Amino acid sequence: MALTKENLIQLIAIQEADASLDKLKSDMDNIPVFVANLREAIETEKHKASDLKTMLLTLEKKKKEKELELAQKEESAKKHGTELNAVKTNEAFKALQLEIERAKAQGSEIETEILQTMEDLDKTRKEEKAANVEAQAECKKFEAEISAHEGRLADLKTRFDAAKAKRDEAAAPIPAETMRIYNHVRSRGKLDAVVAIEGSNCSACRITLAPQVIVEATKAKALVTCESCQRIIYRPETLAAKAA
Numbered sequence: 001m002a003l004t005k006e007n008l009i010q011l012i013a014i015q016e017a018d019a020s021l022d023k024l025k026s027d028m029d030n031i032p033v034f035v036a037n038l039r040e041a042i043e044t045e046k047h048k049a050s051d052l053k054t055m056l057l058t059l060e061k062k063k064k065e066k067e068l069e070l071a072q073k074e075e076s077a078k079k080h081g082t083e084l085n086a087v088k089t090n091e092a093f094k095a096l097q098l099e100i101e102r103a104k105a106q107g108s109e110i111e112t113e114i115l116q117t118m119e120d121l122d123k124t125r126k127e128e129k130a131a132n133v134e135a136q137a138e139c140k141k142f143e144a145e146i147s148a149h150e151g152r153l154a155d156l157k158t159r160f161d162a163a164k165a166k167r168d169e170a171a172a173p174i175p176a177e178t179m180r181i182y183n184h185v186r187s188r189g190k191l192d193a194v195v196a197i198e199g200s201n202c203s204a205c206r207i208t209l210a211p212q213v214i215v216e217a218t219k220a221k222a223l224v225t226c227e228s229c230q231r232i233i234y235r236p237e238t239l240a241a242k243a244a
């Protein structure tokens with residue numbers, strides 16, 4: 001397949017341009033990962049505060065329940081107190097008094113629980129407030145980082161598009177079949193699709209090239225590939241002679 005020295009020089013330039021494009025692409029691909037991590041961090045911050053909010057609601061519910069229970073005990077003691085006036089026997093009187101004392105003792109225990117719950121509430125309210133302040137500050141910081149990443153992504157995209165347009169323009173004079181081979185080699189993970197011959201070796205896979213291959217590369221009139229790694233190969237000396 002015919003390929004001029006000039007095409008070869010152009011192809012090497014394309015390879016350099018593609019390496020830059022690959023780097024830009026890789027930088028661009030990293031950004032959504034950073035952004036996703038930051039979004040996750042924001043969610044974690046929000047959860048911390050909302051977990052405390054849930055705890056607060058649970059404590060408030062507990063306090064209400066205990067207050068209700070206390071009122072019931074107080075009501076029970078009061079009711080028995082009234083009943084004392086109506087009892088006829090000493091035994092019944094004593095039994096009622098015992099009931100009243102028990103209700104009062106239970107009420108006292110409940111009061112202690114209520115006080116403890118109020119302390120817990122106080123502590124949790126403070127924690128929740130602090131967590132909210134911290135979460136807001138952290139989220140603001142993360143949002144700013146996301147904006148910076150998004151700005152950088154837009155900038156990279158602009159640079160990529162411009163470099164890509166320039167690269168495609170530079171690729172236009174190169175025969176389509178050569179570009180097909182070049183792209184094919186690159187698509188196989190060999191990003192250095194065009195490599196120099198060093199002495200009589202392919203500089204990429206190090207195989208010793210057949211003399212005929214070196215002769216062809218020296219002529220630089222056709223596309224020459226390494227028989228082992230399929231990369232496009234050239235002799236730097238030949239290209240230098242052209243430049244000179």
Ligand SMILES: [Zn+2]
Nearest residue numbers: 202205226229
């Ligand atoms: Zn090779």
